[in-house]
Each structure stands twice: as structure tokens, then as C-alpha cells.
Amino acid sequence: MPNKKVQTKIIQSLSFDPWYNLALEEYLLNKVSENQMILYLWQNENTVVIGRNQNPWKECRCRELENEGGKLARRLSGGGAVFHDLGNLNFTFIMDKKLYNLENQLKIILQAVKKLGIEAEFSGRNDLTVQGKKFSGNAFYFDTNSAYHHGTLLINTDFQKLNRYLQVSKEKLNSKGIDSIQSRVVNLSSIRSGITIEDMVKSLEESFIETYGETIKEIHKAIFTEEIEKLYHKYASWEWRYGETPSFDITFQNRFSWGDIDIGLKLENGYIKSSLIYSDAIDYDLIQEISQSLEGVPFCKEDIINRIESIPIKSNNRIIIEDLKEWFSTKNI
Known part of the structure; x- marks a missing residue:
């Protein structure tokens, strides 16, 4: 019996609010149907996003971030802290868990970057690199019947802010043979001048269609259904973002x-x-x-x-x- 054709959809959020975008991401994860694959594209403004099990006080200079109008967010997936601004594009593959295929998903990203004239590769435990420097970190989440794989794409991110807000231990830097975060990451626009967020969106969409076939695209403004609003309140809450910081023996x-x-x-x-x-x-x-x-x-x-x-x-x-x-x-x- 032939395989059923995968149902596909591209969704782009026009909101730059991390709590809304993460709420929409989880909403889509909960609603993804059998045999469906969604490419979700989104951006956050002046945000630090930490992994599910991270201590915000150790990963981020929270006071500086919030005093300067930024937001702290915590995602469902594991991995490390990342800085998001409007020079960065986020992608999420949201799918029926049976369709999860890391090789396919990474191929879409790498092909999209190649279309823009840059050869890149998957490196280490969860990074995409070009010329030995990281431009994308990836993380993963698996639910009972659905899953997602998401990541960042540094196009023209403000590395001064990235360095100011993120705190990385000396041990972590030393283990990578570097002395600062900035010496390890790279903007794609510095590899190939003139690349924009819009270029990357178009290239990703083309690459996604080449892999899965023609699809439909939806543009999402910050519309709050009852379910999204409930998720938004979770992601915006102190309890979710900062959590308990008890004293230990x-x-x-x-x-x-x-x-x-x-x-x-x-x-x-x-x-x-x-x-x-x-x-x-x-x-x-x-x-x-x-x-x-x-x-x-x-x-x-x-x-x-x-x-x-x-x-x-x-x-x-x-x-x-x-x-x-x-x-x-x-x-x-």
C-alpha cells in the first residue's frame, strides 16, 4: 500500500513577542494532525530564551535584560540559552511524531543556506556551522504523538547585546577552545553580504517545498484564542520563567x-x-x-x-x- 502524502503547512508569525510565539508553537504542537508536517517561522525582539532545565540567574544577566526592555523566556525543549533579536530568524518543524526525521529536517536548513551561496554543516551535538563558527543552535521536544525540532538562524544579530545578556561559564568556553561567545558565532550576512531575513524565509520555504511538495502558507498575527491565551499566560509567568530558587544543603x-x-x-x-x-x-x-x-x-x-x-x-x-x-x-x- 503506498505511503499517504504528507500534509504540509508553512506558518509565519508576525508577532515579535517571545511569550506569544512560544505559546503558538506549543498550540501547533498540540494541534498537529496525523501525517502532518508544519514549518513554523518566527522572530523575537530583544529576548533571551533558556532551555527547559536551565537556571535563569546563571544563564542570563536578567536585570540588565529587563531594564533595557528585553524579555526572558523559557522553552519546552532542553539545550542552552540563546539570544534572539530581529537579526535572527527562528524555525520550528512541528510534526506527527512518526514523521520525525532529523536528517530530512537538517537537509532543509542546509539546502536553504546553500541557496544563499553558503556551504554549512551539522556539527557537535546540536549546532549548524559555517567556516567552523556556529550560526544555528537546535533543540528538540517529543510529546506522546507529536514532536518538534527548532532552532535559530543568525543573519544579522547584535553580538554586543548577545555578549551583554548571556552568561557563559569559563569552563564551557574553555572546553570549546574559545575566550568569548562572540568568537564562536557568526552572522550569515558577514559570510555573504546583503543576506536578509526575507531572503532566508524565501529560501527556507523553497527548500521545504522541494522536500515535501507544494504547500499552503498562513500568516499569523497575534490573535489570542482561548487556548493560546492560556499558554501565553504560562510562558509569561514568573513561575515558568524563573521558577523556584530554593536554598540547598x-x-x-x-x-x-x-x-x-x-x-x-x-x-x-x-x-x-x-x-x-x-x-x-x-x-x-x-x-x-x-x-x-x-x-x-x-x-x-x-x-x-x-x-x-x-x-x-x-x-x-x-x-x-x-x-x-x-x-x-x-x-x-
Whole structure:
């Protein structure tokens, strides 16, 4: 029996409000139909977006950002903090989970960049690079029946603001062999002069159509249906963006090949009463699972390692679990 033709749609948001754009993204994720693939294009103005499990106070100079009219936002997916302005274009592939195909999705982006005269490649755990410098970071989210893959495209971003608002640990910079964020990233307009956001939008749409066939395009103004308004209030809320910042009895911090981790534990009568883990690991779900699994465990090296070891190992989380077991084995607990 032949495969059903994939239903496709291109949606572009005209809002520059990160809380609205993230609300619309989640709304589309919840509403995507069987055998459907959506390309969602959006921009945020003067915004820092942090990953699902990140500590905003460590990733962003929040006071400077907000004093200068910027906004902090937290997304559903894992990964690290990014700066968005109107020199940056965001893309999201939103799909029936059965259609998820990272190779296809990356090919659309790389072909779109190539149409503009630039050869680029996928690099590391989630970056697109040109001439060894990053112009796009990617992150991923999987729900029960749907999924998304989203990322940034630096066209003409203000790197002075990027440097001012983002805080990156010296360990992270050193691990990449650089001394500043700016030395690692590049605007596509500096590689090929004259490239605009409009050029990239057109190129992405063409590349998407070449892969999936003719489609329809919808332009979304900031229209608030009841469902979008509810999601907007979530993304705009202090609780979602900043969350609880409790005091801990003990903390552990380290950097691994898959990302930074900062584990805070509150103890009571020799047991772990509560656990909170901050991380820029791409596997957002696993980080939350580890955090929850530690609660109620005796504060003892062997018990902590055994609990981490009890988490089901999948192909994509093996290295994280093994690294954490080895790391805790060196702790004087």
C-alpha cells in the first residue's frame, strides 16, 4: 500500500513577542494532525530564551535584560540559552511524531543556506556551522504523538547585546577552545553580504517545498484564542520563567561532553528530601527523571549510584547515566 502524502503547512508569525510565539508553537504542537508536517517561522525582539532545565540567574544577566526592555523566556525543549533579536530568524518543524526525521529536517536548513551561496554543516551535538563558527543552535521536544525540532538562524544579530545578556561559564568556553561567545558565532550576512531575513524565509520555504511538495502558507498575527491565551499566560509567568530558587544543603557541579549539570539537594535525617537539577543537556526529559528519582534516597554514594543505575538505559541517554555514575563514585559522600 503506498505511503499517504504528507500534509504540509508553512506558518509565519508576525508577532515579535517571545511569550506569544512560544505559546503558538506549543498550540501547533498540540494541534498537529496525523501525517502532518508544519514549518513554523518566527522572530523575537530583544529576548533571551533558556532551555527547559536551565537556571535563569546563571544563564542570563536578567536585570540588565529587563531594564533595557528585553524579555526572558523559557522553552519546552532542553539545550542552552540563546539570544534572539530581529537579526535572527527562528524555525520550528512541528510534526506527527512518526514523521520525525532529523536528517530530512537538517537537509532543509542546509539546502536553504546553500541557496544563499553558503556551504554549512551539522556539527557537535546540536549546532549548524559555517567556516567552523556556529550560526544555528537546535533543540528538540517529543510529546506522546507529536514532536518538534527548532532552532535559530543568525543573519544579522547584535553580538554586543548577545555578549551583554548571556552568561557563559569559563569552563564551557574553555572546553570549546574559545575566550568569548562572540568568537564562536557568526552572522550569515558577514559570510555573504546583503543576506536578509526575507531572503532566508524565501529560501527556507523553497527548500521545504522541494522536500515535501507544494504547500499552503498562513500568516499569523497575534490573535489570542482561548487556548493560546492560556499558554501565553504560562510562558509569561514568573513561575515558568524563573521558577523556584530554593536554598540547598549541598550542590554538585560539573561539565561533561553532553553539557553542564548543577545538582542541588535538600537533606533531612540523612535522606534526600528534594532535588533540583539545572542543565543544558539536550535530553530534557532524562534530567527531570534523574532529579525526581533522587528524592527519598539515602544520602549515600552507593544508594545514589544505584538509583541512577536503575533508570532505564536508552541509546540516547547511556552516556549521561554512565558519566553521572562515574562522577558520583569519585565523591566523598
